[in-house]
Amino acid sequence: MTSSPVGAAADAASSPLLRNLNPEQLAAVTAAAEPALILAGAGSGKTRVLTTRIAWLLNTGQVSPGGVMAVTFTNKAAKEMQTRLATMLPFNVRGMWIGTFHGLCNRFLRAHWKLAHLPQAFQILDASDTTSAVKRVIKAMKLDEERFVPKQVGWFIAGCKEDGQRPGDVVAHDEQTRKLVEIYANYEDQCQREGVVDFAELMLRSYELLRDNPAVREHYQNRFRHILVDEFQDTNKLQYAWLKMFAPPGSAHGQSLLAVGDDDQSIYAFRGARVGNMIDFEREYRVRKVIKLEQNYRSFGHILDAANELISRNSQRLGKTLRTDAGQGEPIRVQESPSDFAEAQWLIEEIQHLHRGGLDRKEIAVLYRSNAQSRVIESALFNSGIPYRVYGGLRFFERAEVKHALAYLRLLENPNDDTSFLRVVNFPTRGIGAKTLENLQDAAKATGRSLYQSVSAIAGKGGANLLAFTNLIDSTRNLTQGMTLREIIEQVLQTSGLLDFYRTDKDGAERLENLDELVNAAEAFVMQEGFGKNAVGLPVDETAQPGTPGAVPDAETGEIMSPLVAFLTHASLEAGDNQAQAGQDAVQLMTVHSAKGLEFDAVFITGLEEGLFPHENAMSDPNGLEEERRLMYVAITRARKKLSLSFCQTRMLHGQTRYHIKSRFFDELPEDALKWLTPRNQGFGSGFAREYQNAWDRGSGLKGMVGAGNVSKPAWVEPPVPASMKPKVSEEHGGLRVGKGVFHTKFGEGVLLTLEGAGADARAQVNFGRHGTKWLALSVAKLTPID
DNA sequence: ACAAACGTTATTTTT
DNA sequence: TAACGTTTGT
Numbered sequence: 109m110t111s112s113p114v115g116a117a118a119d120a121a122s123s124p125l126l127r128n129l130n131p132e133q134l135a136a137v138t139a140a141a142e143p144a145l146i147l148a149g150a151g152s153g154k155t156r157v158l159t160t161r162i163a164w165l166l167n168t169g170q171v172s173p174g175g176v177m178a179v180t181f182t183n184k185a186a187k188e189m190q191t192r193l194a195t196m197l198p199f200n201v202r203g204m205w206i207g208t209f210h211g212l213c214n215r216f217l218r219a220h221w222k223l224a225h226l227p228q229a230f231q232i233l234d235a236s237d238t239t240s241a242v243k244r245v246i247k248a249m250k251l252d253e254e255r256f257v258p259k260q261v262g263w264f265i266a267g268c269k270e271d272g273q274r275p276g277d278v279v280a281h282d283e284q285t286r287k288l289v290e291i292y293a294n295y296e297d298q299c300q301r302e303g304v305v306d307f308a309e310l311m312l313r314s315y316e317l318l319r320d321n322p323a324v325r326e327h328y329q330n331r332f333r334h335i336l337v338d339e340f341q342d343t344n345k346l347q348y349a350w351l352k353m354f355a356p357p358g359s360a361h362g363q364s365l366l367a368v369g370d371d372d373q374s375i376y377a378f379r380g381a382r383v384g385n386m387i388d389f390e391r392e393y394r395v396r397k398v399i400k401l402e403q404n405y406r407s408f409g410h411i412l413d414a415a416n417e418l419i420s421r422n423s424q425r426l427g428k429t430l431r432t433d434a435g436q437g438e439p440i441r442v443q444e445s446p447s448d449f450a451e452a453q454w455l456i457e458e459i460q461h462l463h464r465g466g467l468d469r470k471e472i473a474v475l476y477r478s479n480a481q482s483r484v485i486e487s488a489l490f491n492s493g494i495p496y497r498v499y500g501g502l503r504f505f506e507r508a509e510v511k512h513a514l515a516y517l518r519l520l521e522n523p524n525d526d527t528s529f530l531r532v533v534n535f536p537t538r539g540i541g542a543k544t545l546e547n548l549q550d551a552a553k554a555t556g557r558s559l560y561q562s563v564s565a566i567a568g569k570g571g572a573n574l575l576a577f578t579n580l581i582d583s584t585r586n587l588t589q590g591m592t593l594r595e596i597i598e599q600v601l602q603t604s605g606l607l608d609f610y611r612t613d614k615d616g617a618e619r620l621e622n623l624d625e626l627v628n629a630a631e632a633f634v635m636q637e638g639f640g641k642n643a644v645g646l647p648v649d650e651t652a653q654p655g656t657p658g659a660v661p662d663a664e665t666g667e668i669m670s671p672l673v674a675f676l677t678h679a680s681l682e683a684g685d686n687q688a689q690a691g692q693d694a695v696q697l698m699t700v701h702s703a704k705g706l707e708f709d710a711v712f713i714t715g716l717e718e719g720l721f722p723h724e725n726a727m728s729d730p731n732g733l734e735e736e737r738r739l740m741y742v743a744i745t746r747a748r749k750k751l752s753l754s755f756c757q758t759r760m761l762h763g764q765t766r767y768h769i770k771s772r773f774f775d776e777l778p779e780d781a782l783k784w785l786t787p788r789n790q791g792f793g794s795g796f797a798r799e800y801q802n803a804w805d806r807g808s809g810l811k812g813m814v815g816a817g818n819v820s821k822p823a824w825v826e827p828p829v830p831a832s833m834k835p836k837v838s839e840e841h842g843g844l845r846v847g848k849g850v851f852h853t854k855f856g857e858g859v860l861l862t863l864e865g866a867g868a869d870a871r872a873q874v875n876f877g878r879h880g881t882k883w884l885a886l887s888v889a890k891l892t893p894i895d
Numbered sequence: 896a897c898a899a900a901c902g903t904t905a906t907t908t909t910t
Numbered sequence: 911t912a913a914c915g916t917t918t919g920t
Contacts, residue, residue: 180909181909181910182909182910183909183910184909185909208909208910209909209910210909210910211910232910234910235908235910307910308910310910311910339909342909375907376907376908376909378906378907378908379907379908379909477906477907478905478906478907479906479907480905480906480911480912483911483912500908534896537896537897539896541896680910681910682910683910699906699907699908700907701906701907701908701909702907702908702909704909705909720906723906723907724906725906725907726906726907735907739907760911761905761911762904762905762911762912763911763912764911896920897919897920898918898919898920899917899918899919899920900916900917900918900919901915901916901917901918902914902915902916902917903913903914903915903916904912904913904914904915905911905912905913905914
């Protein structure tokens with residue numbers, strides 16, 4: 109086998125794929141098919157190892173694309189993996205299951221919706237949808253919202269699900285918990301009634317499906333020969349259990365699991381992530397192969413020294429020390445400021461200096477522990493005309509106007525979605541007040557039907573406007589039959605009155621733009637997913653098509669979900685970018701959490717004060733403090749060349765001036781890696797020396813004035829679709845002809861309208877008359893030509 | 896139905 | 911401080 113050590117060495121010499129890998133990376137890439145744990149330090153080329161391994165497995169014929177599953181946490185990571193693979197492999201990567209945990213669960217549930225007891229077009233609730241759904245349950249139960257805060261109840265429910273617990277499984281010791289469980293049970297019923305699932309439900313439902321259906325489970329166990337999990341330290345209990353369904357420990361299938369992670373970068377314990385899964389994995393799978401990637405290709409020595417020294421203070425570690433060949437580089441600069449305002453001022457000067465020295469602004473990151481800290485910095489940047497970009501704001505699909513539009517679209521697919529119903533029933537205003545809705549909700553509750561279904565029941569009392577609303581939805585549904593996604597959305601924006609509303613609204617201009625952007629997003633989505641039935645005669649490049657988790661045929665019939673359902677799913681699963689004009693050269697502002705996975709030439713870690721970083725809420729318990737330290741470790745390791753640490757004596761917090769002392773983390777960094785720009789151990793009131801040296805100042809040439817103009821209005825831009833990704837349209841496929849009759853085992857006779865794509869991607873649009881017009885994947889659907 | 900006024904509350908958040 | 915949600919007043 110090529111996976112033997114000798115084979116691997118031979119490969120390394122011959123294969124361009126394996127060239128330039130260091131010994132540890134090579135070992136990870138070419139590891140035999142047995143459980144393996146890769147401890148990948150920051151900047152150690154983790155993604156490269158993951159993608160190269162997949163490419164190597166495929167190239168050496170150890171697995172076919174369909175046998176590969178690669179799981180990540182973020183859409184971004186999944187996309188990056190797909191893109192990289194597309195450049196490494198000579199063929200298309202469609203058959204591989206590459207995606208986020210939730211994306212793959214969605215894909216799985218779409219294929220097995222019947223077994224999962226879900227409607228075919230089930231919709232996904234995002235965080236805010238979930239909260240409002242929970243709120244409705246609490247209201248309906250007439251419980252005190254003070255005692256049962258919807259958001260917290262939502263967390264409780266998610267927490268239960270992530271522990272694999274249904275309402276019946278939760279052990280409640282006190283009255284409060286008993287009530288919470290009751291809410292949980294009602295919430296579950298409500299979701300089921302409405303045909304919606306939240307994020308945690310996606311995971312739990314697919315886990316249970318696998319657990320309870322041996323045939324399905326075995327099918328997938330046989331299918332996935334290699335399962336690669338990224339950021340394993342961030343998995344929760346349920347995600348680990350889910351993985352075990354595909355690759356049970358101790359079984360032959362258990363050999364397929366390869367976990368990549370870094371316990372030192374575990375910063376999501378507060379959200380249910382269990383670093384312990386790494387140790388459990390090692391034990392349960394009797395992992396013999398633990399590979400440490402400790403060679404760092406990102407940062408200079410001083411930066412790594414600081415990171416290593418700091419993290420060595422943590423007690424519970426698997427143990428890892430980063431090293432580099434890059435040399436020590438510049439010392440880490442430390443700045444003390446009298447106030448947060450002065451700190452921001454100092455930042456401005458530093459940033460201007462760096463930029464004049466030739467550094468792109470987008471290579472400069474300002475990090476902070478909590479979002480509130482960005483304010484002072486933002487205003488300082490704004491006043492100096494330095495373009496900047498703040499991460500972590502509202503994302504595209506979370507914007508109110510976009511959510512409204514999506515709610516109308518959802519109602520077309522599923523009028524029983526009460527969450528969407530309530531969102532737009534009176535928006536734009538239609539004279540439907542709280543009283544009317546209360547009546548409606550009572551009627552719905554009495555009969556156990558949806559709000560939509562209950563409208564006729566209260567038509568008498570103030571229901572005329574309600575009836576007008578449901579008629580609007582119904583007529584729009586009829587009107588949009590057979591339309592393209594773009595046309596559907598444009599129609600909905602029009603008939604819903606959203607366009608008219610924002611056109612007359614005083615600050616509706618931006619919202620109109622966003623609605624326009626929604627249409628663009630849908631268009632781009634249709635192209636990428638290969639739903640483009642208008643795209644006639646465009647050539648298709650088989651090598652360029654990345655697989656998409658959204659488009660998956662029904663396991664039984666081969667039916668592909670409609671473009672609208674697919675787009676709605678996409679909108680819930682991928683909130684979109686929140687970045688202002690991604691192309692512009694702007695300074696990057698973000699929390700340390702959102703900086704994970706990124707890297708910059710110059711990094712400023714600000715607000716390094718006791719109570720802030722480490723945060724006061726975390727200081728009391730040792731685990732919390734260790735997580736804060738890991739957070740600091742993540743922050744430090746973001747920097748490639750220049751790292752600056754900064755803290756303030758005073759800071760405005762909650763409207764009050766607070767006095768802080770410098771973070772304890774300063775005492776945990778190696779003295780000789782630091783360069784203090786301000787005198788040390790300076791007490792309050794001793795006067796603050798504003799003179800600091802610029803260690804980076806080597807008389808660098810001035811590059812003119814800094815470009816002005818702050819990046820204020822975020823725009824969401826979908827990347828252009830390369831022509832190579834447009835679908836190929838053909839007239840004939842395996843005896844099937846466009847315009848001729850076809851027979852499907854489930855849907856009966858129909859007329860073939862369109863043929864697209866080739867090979868595994870081939871799909872057909874068929875009008876089945878009574879059953880409607882459907883898109884079918886020819887690799888799954890049993891279609892035979894008839895005369 | 897809407898706006899103004901008030902009270903409450905303030906980590907981090909991949910999906 | 912400032913952002914949000916609820917109540918109150920027009």
